[in-house]
Amino acid sequence: MSIPLWSLFIAALMLVLTKAPVAVAQSRSGGYDNAHPRAQQAALKGWGARALASHQNMIEAFPVFAAGVLVVLATGTLGAAANVLCIIFVLSRIGYTALYLLNLATLRSLVWGAGFVSSLGLMLLPLLR
Numbered sequence: 001m002s003i004p005l006w007s008l009f010i011a012a013l014m015l016v017l018t019k020a021p022v023a024v025a026q027s028r029s030g031g032y033d034n035a036h037p038r039a040q041q042a043a044l045k046g047w048g049a050r051a052l053a054s055h056q057n058m059i060e061a062f063p064v065f066a067a068g069v070l071v072v073l074a075t076g077t078l079g080a081a082a083n084v085l086c087i088i089f090v091l092s093r094i095g096y097t098a099l100y101l102l103n104l105a106t107l108r109s110l111v112w113g114a115g116f117v118s119s120l121g122l123m124l125l126p127l128l129r
Contacts, residue, residue: 002078004069004122007086009115011065018058018097021051047101055098058093061115065089068122075126082125088118 001009025048026032026040033040037054041052068089072082098126 001081004072004078004086005025007090008066008069010090011062014058014093018055021101022055025051050103051098053115054097061093064119068119071123072125077125082122085118085121089115
């Protein structure tokens with residue numbers, strides 16, 4: 001399997017993995033309310049609210065990245081540039097989550113930008129052929 005496909009798989013896993021800190025925050029705020037988890041999530045403060053925002057942002061970032069990977073696959077532009085862009089995306093998403101939890105907003109935004117630009121770069125790779 002190619003690096004873009006592995007990256008897509010890892011990014012899909014990250015949709016679930018970024019939920020783990022949210023569940024921890026919910027558990028710490030009176031126990032996980034499985035009957036009304038979204039209401040409980042909406043009431044989270046501080047670290048828990050940041051964990052939720054990070055998780056939601058992963059959900060938002062995934063389709064753009066997935067579209068970029070599909071463009072690369074559909075146009076046959078697999079190669080070093082696609083590999084690097086995919087790795088940048090995955091690493092930036094890991095960093096983004098950590099920086100969000102640590103409340104380092106400016107650095108987090110810069111790392112978010114790197115991930116977003118890498119997704120757009122995947123979509124633009126066919127122009128370089």
